[in-house]
Amino acid sequence: MQQIINFLIRYKTFLLYLFLLLISLVFTFQSHSYHQSKFLNSSNFITGSIYSFSDNITSYFNLREENNSLVEENKRLRDKLFNNVQLSGITIDTASVDYEVIRGRVINNSYADQRNYVTINKGQNDSIAQDMGVITDKGILGIVENTSANFSTVQSILSKKSNINAKIKNSNHFGSLVWGNTQDYNIVQLIDIPRLVPLTIGDTIVTGAMSSIFPENIPIGTIKRFDLDNSKSFYFIDVELFNDMTNIGNVYIIKNLNRKEVLQLEAETEANDQ
Amino acid sequence: MINSTFFFNVLRFILLVLVQVLVFNNLNFFGYINPLVYILFLYWYPIKQNRTTFIVLCFLLGLFVDIFSDTLAINAAATVTIAYLRPTIMRFVFGVNYEFQSFKLNNSTKAQQFTFLALLIIIHHLAYFTLEIFSFSNSLLILQKTFTVGISTLILCILFSTLFSSKKE
Structure with a gap:
């Protein structure tokens, strides 16, 4: 002893x-x-407060840019509104709404690591929960990972762990969006697209319908380069993001009101299978 | 005397964490170079202090940086490693001299200070990027990142240590 x-x-x-x-x-x-x-994680009270204090100061430097992008988005939405006259007459029935949008602001952003996270200034008090999708006016940004009362961390699409269902616009060929080359923060990869699909450089990639996190047809990026993978039966596609991941201000968090039902149904089906 | 040393170290701790997470984590020089200047804490920390406290402090330092930058506990692991190895590195760089009561970092030559700082940075960055990338197939990437980020950390640390040198003459 x-x-x-x-x-x-x-x-x-x-x-x-x-x-x-x-x-x-x-x-x-x-x-x-x-x-x-x-x-x-940086969604706790202390780090959140320090980051939002720092964001309060630095956000003034790109107000003009931020304004321009919001006006641009408003213009796009108005275009849609004016060309869709019958829509204005219908009052929206809240019982048939599938998605709810919450606005937020990025207070800390990283893109140089292997697993990047973004901190936003909305949390449980604003009914944010894990696995909600986060987008900007240009395209997708990531998925909510942790929440505290007033802040949340978002797993960026620039993460080795990220895996999002995506497809080629105006078709139903879907694949998985991953971040393979972790050096380049403007390029993500789309894999598992079969080789019989006709592709052209510049084609738009959007989110697919298989995800219970993102609605369908949210823009992601354009095809920059494509090649067959090792098995020679699937494409390996480099997608150039619409978002400038280094410069993100305002974001929208998407709450899928049907997600619980979808997940429950899927779990039941799987349980019956065994 | 003890109180003032303690106070300075706490202040240094807080300032280094804030400078690291608010300034240097957003630098992204060439897209990915974010110097890890908080290592200066280990360079500046008094030599004659209790080793256990020192290691625990360094662990907390790394952990705070981790919480802010969402890097799991990679910084904590790398920092606690160099905190443990610091006496060995000092014996290697300064010889047996450093064990004497009269030894001060400022009394040693510039070359010795430089080697000491460089060794701390190399070991820290190697541990950090090995844990971050965590695959042997990417060992070239680990070495490349250790080298490029290490150089930038070294330059900034030398600038800072000259700027805030305790010897004002």
Whole structure:
């Protein structure tokens, strides 16, 4: 017993080091699985407040740009409205609404890591929950991962873990949107598109209908380059994003009101299968 | 005396975390270079202090940077590693000299200070990017990032340590 205690005292620094290293490794590896660590994320009160304080100052520098992009979006929406006259006469029945949109602001953004996260200034108090889609006026941004009372972190599409259902516009050929080349923050990859699909450089890629997170037909980007993958039966497509991932201000969070029902149905089907 | 050292270290801790997460994490020089200047805490920390406290402090330093930048606990792991290795590195760089009471970082030569800082940065960045990328097929990428980000960290750390040098003459 005496010897064990002596040993512990002699090597206490080393043991402390091992212990702390182990803690950090556990934190790191447990979140290599699907969801980010519950404790170590920037959606908590302290980091959220500091980031929104800093955003309060820096957001003034690109107000003009921000305004232009909002006016541009308004113009697009008005174009749609005026060319769709019968719509204005119908009052929208709230019971038949599928999606609810909540607006938010990015207060911290990263794009140089392997798994990038964006922090936004809306949280549980604004009815944000895990697995809601986040888009900008130009295209998709990511999926909500953790929430606190007033802030949330969003797993950006620039993440090794990201995997989003996407398709080629005006067709129903869908594949998975991933981020393979983690060096380039303007390019993501679309995989699993069969080789029989006719492709042209410049084709638009939009979100697919298979996702219970994003509505269909939200723009993602255009085809920059495509090639067959190793199996020679699927395409490997480089998609240039519409979003400038380095410069994001206002975002919209999409709440799919049917998501619970869809997931429940899918789970039941799977359970019956076995 | 002890109080003022303690106070300075706490202040340094907070300022370094804030500078790291608010300024240097948003630098994105050439698209991906974000210097990790908070390592200066380990460079500046007094030598004659309790080693256990030092390691725990460094762990917390890394953890705070992690929480802000959503990097899981990679910074904490890398920082606690160099905190543990610091005495070994110092013995390597300064020889047995550093164990004497009179030894001060400012008394050593510029070359020694530079080597000390460079070794801290290399080991930290190697651990950091190995954990971040975490695949041996990308070992070239790990080395490339360690080198490029390490150089930028080194330059900024030297600038900072000259700017805030405790010897004002």
